[in-house]
Structures are given as structure tokens and as C-alpha cells.
Amino acid sequence: MREANITIGDGEFGAMGIEELIALGREAGIRDFEELACHGTGAIVQVKVESRYDEDRLSALDCVDQWERVAETDGGYLYVIAFTAPELPESLAEEVEDLIGTCDPELDDGSATISLVGPQETIAETISEYEAAGVSPDLRKLGSYDGSDDPVDALTDRQQEVIRTAFDMGYYEVPREVSTEDVAAELALDPSTVSEHLQRAERNALAQFLQ
Secondary structure (H helix, E strand, O other): OEEEEEEEEHHHHHHHOOHHHHHHHHHHOEEEEEEEEEOOOEEEEEEEEOOOOOHHHHHHOOOEEEEEEEEEEOOEEEEEEEEEOOOOOHHHHHHHOOOOEEEEEEEOOOEEEEEEEEOHHHHHHHHHHHHHOOOOOEEEEEEEOOOOOOHHHHOOHHHHHHHHHHHHHOOOOOOOOOOHHHHHHHHOOOHHHHHHHHHHHHHHHHHHHHO
């Protein structure tokens, strides 16, 4: 199992078709950024910002599939945004499916850094798919994956929260005691988001265990 850290600069976001989405987030003042789910050519992200997005412009973006302002606190506003990068090929999604995941994305003032974990061949093919789409990631690190052998540690914090909640509520009992909708209501999330979290959590845990 290998891990690669790649950095995508601001100039590359335009080639992906998400430049304005990133710009809107920075205008609102990003305080925290978390990837909830990834589907190769897009993702569902949770973003905490200092001030509200320009929501009219956010709704008008072709790359935004849906969004929701889920909370307002003294520290800012919390949004969940689902987007698809229109300029990335569908073949990229097929490569990403063979990774444990794109882990812990970090967004700063001029770039985004992503950790790719999986077989080296799959990592190389994923980077090649980006390059074929006109995006040139900067490979910062390639080495052995230093993560824990515990399958749970292959999950993101949000995946762990969702799968533990589902387990505690009886989702994995036979027969099943609760539905995806019940788990979603408990977590105040959309059922489709919970379903994707569960699928990816199960896949990531199994991949770690079987390998």
C-alpha cells in the first residue's frame, strides 16, 4: 500500500471547471474544510466560512449539484456542498474507485493538497488521468502508507461517525432494525449523503482488512 501527496494549484482549478466555486469559498473566508465523500470527478464537502456565501452565485454555478446552509454559529456559517468538476473525465472516477480514498484534503490560499492511498499503479494512473484532462498535479510525496493496520483507521472522521451511529442504531442487525433514513435523521444529514458515507466506509474498511 502506497501513499502519494499531490498539490493542485489555483491555475488548475480552472482546468477542472471549479475555479469560481473555490473563489466563492475564499471570498466568504474559509475556516474549515472537510471532504465528506468523493466520487472521483467531484465530492461532497463541508465548509465552515466566516460570512455567508454569495448564495445566488453559488446556486448559479454549473459545477454545484446541490448545497445547503446547515448551521449558523458565532464562529461563522456551515455549508454542505455537492459538486462535480465538469472538465474531469468519467474515467478518473473509475481509477479513484480502486483507491482506499482521497484522504484529508487541505485547502490553503493558493492550492489544495490531497493524499491518495492505494496500489502504486492505481495512484500513477489517477495522476495520469488528471494530466490527460489538462491538470498537472505537483507530486510532493510518494512512499509507503504509514497508516494503522486497524481497518477503522482507514475511515475519515465523518465516515467513522456515520458507521458507528448506524451500528449503534441497529442498521447492521439481522434483520435490519433501522433504515438509512433513520440514521440520516439521527445525524441531521441527507439520506443520500449517509448512504454514500456508509458505502465508502464499508469499502475502505474491507479494503484495509483484506489487504
